[in-house]
Amino acid sequence: xxxxxxxxxxxxxxxxxxxxxxxxxxxxxxxxxxxxxxxxxxxxxxxxxxxxxxxxxxxxxxxxxxxxxxxxxxxxxxxxxxxxxxxxxxxxxxxxxxx
Amino acid sequence: xxxxxxxxxxxxxxxxxxxxxxxxxxxxxxxxxxxxxxxxxxxxxxxxxxxxxxxxxxxxxxxxxxxxxxxxxxxxxxxxxxxxxxxxxxxxxxxxxxxxxxxxxxxxxxxxxxxxxxxxxxxxxxxxxxxxxxxxxxxxxxxxxxxxxxxxxxxxxxxxxxxxxxxxxxxxxxxxxxxxxxxxxxxxxxxxxxxxxxxxxxxxxxxxxxxxxxxxxxxxxxxxxxxxxxxxxxxxxxxxxxxxxxxxxxxxxxxxxxxxxxxxxxxxxxxxxxxxxxxxxxxxxxxxxxxxxxxxxxxxxxxxxxxxxxxxxxxxxxxxxxxxxxxxxxxxxxxxxxxxxxxxxxxxxxxxxxxxxxxxxxxxxxxxxxxxxxxxxxxxxxxxxxxxxxxxxxxxxxxxxxxxxxxxxxxxxxxxxxx
Numbered sequence: 114x115x116x117x118x119x120x121x122x123x124x125x126x127x128x129x130x131x132x133x134x135x136x137x138x139x140x141x142x143x144x145x146x147x148x149x150x151x152x153x154x155x156x157x158x159x160x161x162x163x164x165x166x167x168x169x170x171x172x173x174x175x176x177x178x179x180x181x182x183x184x185x186x187x188x189x190x191x192x193x194x195x196x197x198x199x200x201x202x203x204x205x206x207x208x209x210x211x212x
Numbered sequence: 213x214x215x216x217x218x219x220x221x222x223x224x225x226x227x228x229x230x231x232x233x234x235x236x237x238x239x240x241x242x243x244x245x246x247x248x249x250x251x252x253x254x255x256x257x258x259x260x261x262x263x264x265x266x267x268x269x270x271x272x273x274x275x276x277x278x279x280x281x282x283x284x285x286x287x288x289x290x291x292x293x294x295x296x297x298x299x300x301x302x303x304x305x306x307x308x309x310x311x312x313x314x315x316x317x318x319x320x321x322x323x324x325x326x327x328x329x330x331x332x333x334x335x336x337x338x339x340x341x342x343x344x345x346x347x348x349x350x351x352x353x354x355x356x357x358x359x360x361x362x363x364x365x366x367x368x369x370x371x372x373x374x375x376x377x378x379x380x381x382x383x384x385x386x387x388x389x390x391x392x393x394x395x396x397x398x399x400x401x402x403x404x405x406x407x408x409x410x411x412x413x414x415x416x417x418x419x420x421x422x423x424x425x426x427x428x429x430x431x432x433x434x435x436x437x438x439x440x441x442x443x444x445x446x447x448x449x450x451x452x453x454x455x456x457x458x459x460x461x462x463x464x465x466x467x468x469x470x471x472x473x474x475x476x477x478x479x480x481x482x483x484x485x486x487x488x489x490x491x492x493x494x495x496x497x498x499x500x501x502x503x504x505x506x507x508x509x510x511x512x513x514x515x516x517x518x519x520x521x522x523x524x525x526x527x528x529x530x531x532x533x534x535x536x537x538x539x540x541x542x543x544x545x546x547x548x549x550x551x552x553x554x555x556x557x558x559x560x561x562x563x564x565x566x567x568x569x570x571x572x573x574x575x576x577x578x579x580x581x582x583x584x585x586x587x588x589x590x591x592x593x594x595x596x597x598x599x600x601x602x603x604x605x606x607x608x609x610x611x612x613x614x615x616x617x618x619x620x621x622x623x624x625x626x627x628x629x630x631x
Contacts, residue, residue: 122574124581145568146548147588149578170450176512177545177571183450186580 117158119173120180121205123193125150136197152202154192156181160205167212215259215390217501218537219286223259223386226368228323231631233370237313237320241305243296250316250373250626251445251481252292257322257369258385260480262501267294269364270330277332277340280493280532287532289493290341290485293332294324294365295358301329306363313370319626320371327365334358341490344519351485351516373624382442382458383624384478389439390503392476398437400425402506402541403499405514407443407484408572409452409460409598409610411590412555415469416546420557421508422474424541434473439504444623445483451612454623456601460594467593478502481623488512488520489528493536496529500538510543545569548589555588576611 125133125142130150133139142150156164164181165171172183184192191211195204214222228236245253255261263286268276271283273291282288296306306312308329314322338345338352347353375383384392393401402425404418418438429435440461444454462477464470480498485491491514499507513525529540544559548570551563558567570589578585584595602610607619 122577122581124578124583126582128582144550146570146578147550147553147586149583149586172573174571174573175518177569178574180574182573182577183580184577186582189581 117161119156119158119161120153121156121164121184121189121192122180122182123152123154123189123196125152129193132193132197136200138197138200141196141202152193152196154196154202154204156205160209163209163212164205167209215387215503216537217259217262217386218497219263219284219535220537221263221286223262223501225259225385225387226257226265226366227372228368228370230371230629233320233323234629234631236323237370237629240311240313240323242315242320243300243304243306243312243324244318245314245316245321247316248446248483249294249314250321251483253314253316253322253367253369254373254481254624256292256367258387260386260498260501261292262386264288264292266325266327266366267364268292268362269328270332270362272364273330273332273337273362277337280490287493287535288497289490290487291337293358294363296361296363297359298361300359301361301363314367316626317622320629321373321626322370323368324363325366325368326363329361329363331360332362341485341487342519343488346519349486349516349519351487354483354485371626371629374627375624376621378455378459379444379479379623382462382477382479384502386501386503389478393437393503396437396473396476397433397435399429399435400505401437401439401503402508403495403502403504403538404438404440404508405443405495405499406440406461407451407457409456410464410594411570411572411575411585412588413546413570414572415464415591416555416557417508417510417543418470418475420546421506421541421543425506436474438470438475439499439502440475440477441499441502442477442479443482443484444479445481447612447617449612449614449617452598452610453601453606453612453616453620455605456598456610459601460597463593463597464591467591469591479623484514486514486516488515489525492525492529493532496536496538496540500536504538506539506541508541508543511545579610 145151217223275283311325313320338355342351402421426436465475511522548568549556549561551566598610607615
């Protein structure tokens with residue numbers, strides 16, 4: 114079976130956009146939902162399962178969007194900071210090392 | 213003309229006048245009840261659960277579990293049971309043949325004519341209703357939490373609930389609901405079942421269902437209405453607060469996305485069982501009793517996790533359609549298509565590779581990240597009201613927190629009984 118690819122949506126507010134611009138990473142934003150900026154960080158099956166295990170509030174929206182949602186803001190900020198630090202969206206292994 | 217409910221039976225309110233109630237409850241044993249049971253007492257007394265006249269006896273429970281019917285043959289899908297432990301039955305002096313008074317928050321609420329005390333295999337009940345015995349299923353977990361004895365018998369409301377603000381205008385009983393429909397001149401009314409703050413996907417589900425329901429009716433006057441019937445019951449941390457749900461649903465009308473001529477918001481007290489197909493049948497019965505003619509059902513209606521297939525509810529409804537006095541309206545999902553630049557139905561748009569699906573959960577994540585969702589997917593009036601509700605009712609959050617659960621004003625209260 115093909116490996117899954119499940120997005121975590123980092124919605125880009127003004128603060129986040131300023132940080133991205135300062136780091137020269139504004140191009141990483143995609144446009145979604147009629148004008149919002151978002152960075153998609155993708156989890157594989159194992160990462161998704163681990164996230165749901167270590168962040169009990171998180172939810173995998175299996176019915177509609179197939180995305181990982183309801184990760185608390187503080188945790189998403191940590192993922193976002195890793196994106197800035199590594200200049201990459203491939204950060205979930207590093208993020209999960211924090212648990 | 214009598215209001216006719218499920219099974220072709222007239223809706224009969226089982227409510228006693230206060231003066232009579234004060235006399236009747238004197239000397240009766242008092243039995244405290246929890247919120248689920250209080251919700252169901254209201255459901256039974258006002259006719260939301262017609263033709264039920266009380267909590268189910270063993271014959272009804274067994275028949276519902278094995279045949280999806282009451283013992284009298286009427287379709288019914290979820291047992292409505294009153295549970296107590298042996299110790300509680302002894303402590304409160306509950307005996308078959310003797311009435312007791314049910315109390316909620318310390319005040320008398322209803323008279324319960326105890327007819328039968330019985331046991332039932334809870335695992336068999338869970339398997340029959342939920343199709344699983346997995347305790348991770350919230351309905352199964354609820355079933356396993358029932359105490360070991362069930363008590364059947366008729367219920368009569370002795371003390372009408374005081375519906376607290378802001379919910380007052382939205383508690384509309386089956387008898388009152390029919391008057392509202394008549395005043396509006398609606399010939400057909402389609403139910404929108406919800407436990408959510410509406411995003412535009414919900415709004416378009418309603419608009420699509422309104423259009424489907426309108427069908428061949430003349431268009432000289434508004435003949436079709438959408439009734440939003442919000443389920444208000446047990447809350448879990450992280451849910452939207454009740455106040456935000458009911459007020460934002462109505463905001464769609466107030467802000468002109470609908471109007472008085474085609475939209476009405478109401479509530480029903482019920483603790484969701486997440487029974488998927490069986491809950492869909494129950495919703496059909498409930499909305500029949502509210503006087504509706506049509507009912508929206510989307511994919512995986514009232515399901516949870518991966519326990520039910522997308523169309524299981526539709527398939528089960530089809531098996532008893534002739535016995536339900538409500539027409540199902542099946543709804544496809546609505547989504548945002550950047551190519552079209554609009555919210556559209558997956559049954560219409562063919563830019564499949566560009567589709568951006570959204571859900572309440574996704575919109576919540578947008579809000580959590582400090583971003584205001586665009587009006588195409590979340591109406592600004594709804595967003596502003598959600599934030600207002602957070603401050604006014606939610607102790608700073610639009611979502612249920614421990615503080616909300618502890619300090620919120622209950623949706624209804626039972627006041628001391630006065631003649």
